[in-house]
Amino acid sequence: MLRVRVLRLDADLALPSYARAGDAGADLVARESAMLLPGGGRALIPTGIALALPPGTAGFVQPRSGLALRHGVTCLNTPGLIDSGYRDELRVLLVNLDPETPFEVKRGDRIAQLVIQRVEHADFEVVDSLDESERGLGGFGSTGR
Numbered sequence: 001m002l003r004v005r006v007l008r009l010d011a012d013l014a015l016p017s018y019a020r021a022g023d024a025g026a027d028l029v030a031r032e033s034a035m036l037l038p039g040g041g042r043a044l045i046p047t048g049i050a051l052a053l054p055p056g057t058a059g060f061v062q063p064r065s066g067l068a069l070r071h072g073v074t075c076l077n078t079p080g081l082i083d084s085g086y087r088d089e090l091r092v093l094l095v096n097l098d099p100e101t102p103f104e105v106k107r108g109d110r111i112a113q114l115v116i117q118r119v120e121h122a123d124f125e126v127v128d129s130l131d132e133s134e135r136g137l138g139g140f141g142s143t144g145r
Contacts, residue, residue, distance in 0.1 A: 002054065002116060009089055010048035013107075016114050025062055025113025028092060036096035036103040042076060045092045045111055053084040053116065060115045061092055067111070072098035075112055082114075090114075 006015060009031070016026035031048035035041070053059055059082030063074040076093040092112045096103045105111060135142075 002057065004054070004116065005052040007050040007052075007087075008048070009046075009050060013048040015049065025115045027064075027110040028061070028090065028112045028114050030092075030105050030107055030109045030111045032105075033107050034094075034105045036073060036094060036105065038096055038098050038100050038102055040095060040097065041102065042093060042095040043105070045094055045105055047090040047092060047111075050087055050089050051082065052087065053082065055084050056118055057084055057116055058082060058119045059090075060117065061090070062113045062115055064110060064113060071101070071103050072096060073103050079115070080112075 008015065013031060014027075014029050016028055018026050028047045028049075031046040034043040034045055036043055051059065061075060061078070061080035061082065063078060067073040073094055073096050076095050080093065082090065094105065094111060
C-alpha cells in the first residue's frame with residue numbers, strides 16, 4: 001500500500017476515501033459551496049487538503065460519473081495532473097454542461113476522484129526514423145466508427 005502524507009487544511013472535512021474495496025479513485029470533497037450556472041458555468045473548488053505524493057507518483061483528478069450523468073457536471077482539464085512536488089491545496093475545476101439547470105456544489109459534497117499512479121520519467125532521444133508499427137500513421141478516426 002502506498003503511503004501519502006496529507007495536510008488537512010479544514011479539520012471538519014473528510015479525507016480522501018475509497019467508497020468500496022478495490023476502487024481506483026478516492027473521493028475528494030468540496031471545502032466551499034458554489035453555484036455552477038447552466039451552459040458552461042464553472043468554479044475552482046478547494047478540497048481542504050494538500051498532499052505530499054511520493055517521488056515517482058502523480059495524482060490524477062477525474063470526474064465523478066454520477067455528477068456527469070445526473071447533472072451534466074464534470075471536471076475541466078481532465079485528468080487534472082498533480083505532480084509529486086506540488087504542495088498547495090488541491091482544487092477541482094468543475095463545469096456545468098447542462099444547458100438549462102444550475103447546479104449547487106455544497107460544502108462536503110463529493111466532487112471528484114483522485115487516482116494516484118506510479119509514473120516514469122522518459123529520456124527523449126532524437127532519431128532519424130521510427131520503427132514501423134501495425135497502426136502506423138493512423139490517428140484520429142483511423143479505426144472507423
